[in-house]
Amino acid sequence: MPSIFCLGSAQSQNRRVTQTRTRLERGRGALGPALALVHTGRAPTRAVLTAELGVTRATAGAVAAELEALRLIRVDTRPSGPGGSQGRPSHRLAVDPEGPVVLAVQVHADGFRAGLVGLGGQVVVTAPGSMTVPADPAHVLGAVVEAGAGLLRDTGRVCVGVGLAVPSAVAQPEGTALNPLHLAWPAGAPVLQILTEQVALAGITGPTGTPVACFVGNDINLGALAEHRHGAGHGAQHLLVVATGHRGVGGALVLDGRLHTGSSGLALEVGHFTVNPQGRPCHCGLRGCLDVEVDPLALLEEAGRTPGPEGSLLEQATALLREEYADPAVRAAAHALIDRLGLGLAGLVNVLNPDRILLGGLHRDLLDADPERLRAVVADRSLWGRSGSVPLLGCALNHNSLVGAAELAWQPVLDDPLGVLVG
Template sequence: MPTSPTSAQFPSGARNPAEPRRSAPDRGRTLLGPALALVHTGLAPTRSALTSALDVTRATAGAVTGELEALGLITVDSRPAGGGRGRPSHRLAIDPAGPVVVAAQIHADGLSVALAGLGGRLETPRYLPLPDATDPVRMLRAVAEAGAALARASTRRCLGMALALPNPVTEPDGTALAALHFAWPSGTPVADLFDQEVRRADFGPRARTPVPAAVANDANLAALAEHRHGAGRGARHLLLVTSGHRGVGGALVIDGHLHTGSSGLALEVGHLTVDPLGRPCPCGNRGCLNSETDPEALFIAAERIPDPAGPLLGQARLLARSAATDRVAERAVEHVVDRLGLGLAGLVNILNPDRIVLSGLHLDLLAAAPERLAAVVADRCLWGRSGRVPIVPAQVDHAGLVGAAELAWEPYLQDPQLVPTGRLAEGRPT
């Protein structure tokens, strides 16, 4: 069963006054998760920064970092970091030889997999074509086997695998609804099927056994990645809107929590109507953001045909970037940007975010026409130009994969003591 990213808020580590006071060792163990999360997100690059963030003594911070180092998760540089006031402090970093998880993503036209350490660090992703048969079992089997191959080839211990899907995933049961890109039955038990295929795959002697598996919607995971490691850091109410290879997705992060609604299906922003007379959408409606602002919509607006042998998203991004020198491309960008602005304005009116992050093709549309997009949103927003919401480009490369890694790492960020320790026994970690 998937680990739900809705629980992904880093605890502060502060003691509840109503709880009985615990001993120093107990107190230190409860701080392991918050401490690892602070190092993981770059908010505690030194032991003094960690001491301040956790509001603990230097001795407690030293004990906590020592245990995280013993688990092979972080490094503590004995050479102090200077440059500030007061006593120099030890540098903290993610251990580059520490354990990894496998992050995977299904796109409309292919698969991608990568190993990922802590700190939002991906190894070079591997891209694969879709299998000949795209039914759920064979698709998920292909993903699990590709991830297992990466784990077997690595010298680092694999602790889990997570998958970003291009369709809604219910919580907590993990079923896929409205699988618009593939002929999957609505209600496919994707979490259970993926767990079965991961258990069947050979992840090698250095992997945790069984390898934990999790699934979630790709836009939700991209938002989590941007909030922790990219353009969304520091935002209290972060709205992410993205267009990948096909369609449009969105997600909302509120105070560190992904807002996914009562059953994981909130923020399906792609099905917000922006042109009632527009193009048909796979959902059965017309003029959805999904069908008016994705790569295919940009090519239609430019009256051009993409190369069927090449990736659609990459070609659309190049078309958007050519708007500075190509008048046809410029008009097409303006057409799509106007509809994107209408959709963003409606979302701002409903959600009142303090920051909007655009990724995928929308990042290039923003770069091509930043003033036009901002003006359309402001003109249609209840708060008008005086309350303009910052619209910024995404910063995390391969955000869906990075978000999938966050999902796979989540149990260990909550409780680092779940990380297996000890020597390899009979070819398996203990």
């Protein structure tokens, strides 16, 4: 009898150990999905987190506690409920504003911007830089990484990755800039390799003391990703984003939460959608592309203004539109660009059938200047617009390409928080 009792006890103990290990493994596997839910604002409370993960309240509590211990989120265990409410309010969850950050960097036709971005798309600090971008990518990438390293030193924050946004289609996974038309870089510049080298030279390491991972993507694609997770595109199933930055026009499509980049990263090159066959010559060799008909330089030229030495083309065009719209020449120029933009958007709507369109950069200002005119052009030229117009909104995030670059760098943490932060 004693031997049978001992055997039973051992079996029970082994079973308990196995169950405990299974719960721990299940809990660790839930860390990434839980963090992603808090990161995108889809789990503001522990009760919602429990339901979304499909786990017990105890498991959700343990997962939240682990993420808090990693300084990724904060848990408010004593939230105040609305007056007259019954029961104890669920613990509230939010990203930790003092937690780790990623270094996000962007290169554009007039220089660069570096920034530190936390979870939730929170921009902690940025540092712009104006320069003529030379043909050697290492020159500007070295400058922007140096600026970012300075931000990390000044703030004392822990860096977990680096993301770069560039105005070019980017081949993946090689990270080469295939067609940087508005930069002097050669086609096929190995920007990911160069970025990784510059980050190593700057001595930027992660929480475990090892070199941080680096990522690169197209600026408009990354802006669309940021808007879908944290901005005006939140909740859209088929989101189309069209924007103009310092030069040119770009587009991006988010389908069911994922960027549609095509087979090699070249999808949605909407800048070379022809809207004026007799128009301006484009860098691609054609005429009348959106890229040269609806960008900041086009507005300045259409209004009869010569670009000045102060400020970028985007800043000059935006100021012209906001401050001198009463001038008949400026209004006429804006109307011309709105009509061309509307024609391009209508063609894209006919092909893609999105459920929401976001406009960024100068296009957002054109929408603000005369929303009814732009919506009317899209509806008149679009098959779908005649039966029910697609919502047309402005992008909501400042520096959305920078935030999108940060999303690339945050992704490994969202996939495996312990693996990145602890090793």
